[in-house]
Amino acid sequence: MGKMTFLEKIRIPTYNDPKQVTPGEVDFDDRKCTGCGICVEVCPADSLMMEDTKARMRPPGENQCVFCGCCTAICPSGAVSMKSPFKYTLFFKLIDHGEPKPPRL
Ligand code: SF4
Numbered sequence: 001m002g003k004m005t006f007l008e009k010i011r012i013p014t015y016n017d018p019k020q021v022t023p024g025e026v027d028f029d030d031r032k033c034t035g036c037g038i039c040v041e042v043c044p045a046d047s048l049m050m051e052d053t054k055a056r057m058r059p060p061g062e063n064q065c066v067f068c069g070c071c072t073a074i075c076p077s078g079a080v081s082m083k084s085p086f087k088y089t090l091f092f093k094l095i096d097h098g099e100p101k102p103p104r105l
């Protein structure tokens with residue numbers, strides 16, 4: 001990232017700082033998950049992992065989910081649902097998340 005001015009620094013949260021941003025969360029239906037691992041492959045934030053042949057979110061501190069919806073969109077079994085979007089903390093103002101929408105395939 002290029003150099004930011006002082007004003008930009010105090011207005012823009014640092015996404016990977018847990019004090020400033022709480023990452024998003026997705027949920028898995030273990031009865032539907034076949035363990036194919038595609039959701040883990042596509043996650044741009046590397047926030048998913050396989051555990052005992054089921055997909056899971058990485059633990060707090062390793063999860064930086066940006067709530068993009070790729071995992072939900074690509075799961076062939078419909079096992080992933082969008083649970084809660086990322087949230088800003090401190091004084092950062094959230095303008096609008098909008099409704100979560102999986103990306104177009
Ligand atoms: S893409 Fe769906 S079925 Fe495949 S591992 Fe992820 S949750 Fe399970």
Ligand code: SF4
Pocket residue numbers: 024026042043044045046047048064065066067068069070071072
């Ligand atoms: S919503 Fe996006 S960032 Fe979050 S776990 Fe799914 S693919 Fe990864």
